[in-house]
Amino acid sequence: MTDEFPKGRVLARCRLKTRETLGTLPMVIVTPVVAAVVSAAWASTHPAREVVRGNVVVSQTGFGQVLSSSVIGLLGGLGAVLVAVFAWQLVSYHRYGDPDWNVGWQWDDGGHLSRVFLEYGGDVSVGKLTLGHVEAELHRPDAPPMRIPYNLISPSTDALWFMAVPDKWHPPPPGTYEARWYGSSGKRKRWEVARAKRTLPLP
Numbered sequence: 001m002t003d004e005f006p007k008g009r010v011l012a013r014c015r016l017k018t019r020e021t022l023g024t025l026p027m028v029i030v031t032p033v034v035a036a037v038v039s040a041a042w043a044s045t046h047p048a049r050e051v052v053r054g055n056v057v058v059s060q061t062g063f064g065q066v067l068s069s070s071v072i073g074l075l076g077g078l079g080a081v082l083v084a085v086f087a088w089q090l091v092s093y094h095r096y097g098d099p100d101w102n103v104g105w106q107w108d109d110g111g112h113l114s115r116v117f118l119e120y121g122g123d124v125s126v127g128k129l130t131l132g133h134v135e136a137e138l139h140r141p142d143a144p145p146m147r148i149p150y151n152l153i154s155p156s157t158d159a160l161w162f163m164a165v166p167d168k169w170h171p172p173p174p175g176t177y178e179a180r181w182y183g184s185s186g187k188r189k190r191w192e193v194a195r196a197k198r199t200l201p202l203p
Helices: 009-022 025-045 063-096 124-130
Strands: 050-053 056-060 101-107 113-120 135-140 143-148 159-163 175-185 189-200
Touching (some): 009 175, 101 175, 113 135
Antiparallel strands (some): 135 175
């Protein structure tokens, strides 16, 4: 296992959340309206062209050309909505984290990290159904990265959690601990649910 977290799972999260957002009632209403406005704006700024010789119109833009211009505007509007929603999902996750899930830590009396939690703001038995097969990865200063598969993650009344298996024979080392939790969708495609860092200062 490398010292880096898996790549692409934040982008997978943003794609999933973008699809979910576009499927909500407000976006079902807003998306076609924005697309229609952009389409109309495009058509108005790209009017039909006529070729006039003397006082006679010898050619003009046909229906197909007008239609294609409108379709280009429509696709541009839909693309603008898609890009805006995706960008918002990416920025909001990096800035605020997930609105429902967050990472919790448990330290034993000796200061060692003992358990890592994925905590839910509501009924975890309901919330975890949206995550598919959950796994996690823990990076800590005193050991190689630790990947926790689905079958080693335990549920409780308000969280999912796994044992960090600390080395209690040695003092807890200072440094940064980072945990990331992943859900799955479709063909077990992994997406990031939540992440957190905790830094222990020098004694």
